[in-house]
Amino acid sequence: MIINDILDYDIDRKVERTKSRPIASDVITRFQGLCFFGFQITLGLVILFPVLNNLSRLLGIPFLFLMCTYPLMKRITYWPQAYLGLNFSWGALLGWAAVKGSLDMEALCIVFPLYMGGVFWTLVYETIYGHQDREEDIKVGVKSAPVLLGDSSKKWMTGFAIACIASLVLCGYNAQIGWAYYVFLIAAFGQLAWQIWSVNLSSAADCMSKFSTNKWFGAMVFCGILIGRLLPF
Known part of the structure; x- marks a missing residue:
């Protein structure tokens, strides 16, 4: 977010919703923001580098690139939301590598659908946002x-929601997760469908309200994975 606000300084000052952000409103300078970003990165490396394996460290490099270049995408493509999805979902790849120490073909059959499910989910909620x-x-x-x-x-978001759930179904099938996982996915799909078809895209307040409910979608998927593992039959 700091890199985003530094690079979008001139844009944020022209948009009502973002003009009061600390950097856009000059409460703090861009240099101060950059210093704080450097502190955060250093702290993260100090905490994580000793406990991560080599594969995880290597996967952290493209993540940093994705993170720092995301704010530029709105100047290049109409799909910055997709690029953000590639950022936000990177933990699927890095987390697996950190625990398992490899990303072989068997792992990719589980992790890649999980990753793509995250990307398509981001496309739904970030389009609403x-x-x-x-x-x-x-x-x-x-x-x-x-x-x-x-x-x-709304038509496009419906397609993204279907692709998200389909990816998560494939992930669960390849990971041999129990039946409870799919019950929770049905509920999660219903939550996405409710968001998409009830949101008033002309109302900023309603867009923000629906966007905020995505914590419940994430909670449903998490519970599905957890209970599906505890009840594997």
């Missing part, structure tokens, strides 16, 4: 999925 700023993004001249999709957003 992005509709808060759609009109101002058009005025400022930045790109986003809501700017591109407009009135077709």
